[in-house]
Amino acid sequence: MTTGRQLGFVLAVVVAAAAHLVAGYFYLASGLMAPLWAVVLLLVWWVVLTVVGVRLVQRRSYLVLLVPVVAVVTWFALMWFGGQVLGWTP
Numbered sequence: 477m478t479t480g481r482q483l484g485f486v487l488a489v490v491v492a493a494a495a496h497l498v499a500g501y502f503y504l505a506s507g508l509m510a511p512l513w514a515v516v517l518l519l520v521w522w523v524v525l526t527v528v529g530v531r532l533v534q535r536r537s538y539l540v541l542l543v544p545v546v547a548v549v550t551w552f553a554l555m556w557f558g559g560q561v562l563g564w565t566p
Contacts, residue, residue, distance in 0.1 A: 492529060495545075496525070496529060499544050503515075514554070522547060525543050528543060
């Protein structure tokens, strides 16, 4: 029998996974602006965050909801930095 707490955790995992997949799409599309080396580093970072997310799910931690937030903040920060400082342009 599923309790409300278990159902809430499952919902949190589904939301976090969906948001992380959306962030992954933007990581893949970064090649439109960033050079190949930056895209590769971003994808490695995305995979690291995925592993962290899986481990948080195994520990039944609601901190899994922060994984896609970190992914999005990292992506925006790197794209801004690349555009402003490194001269990346679409």
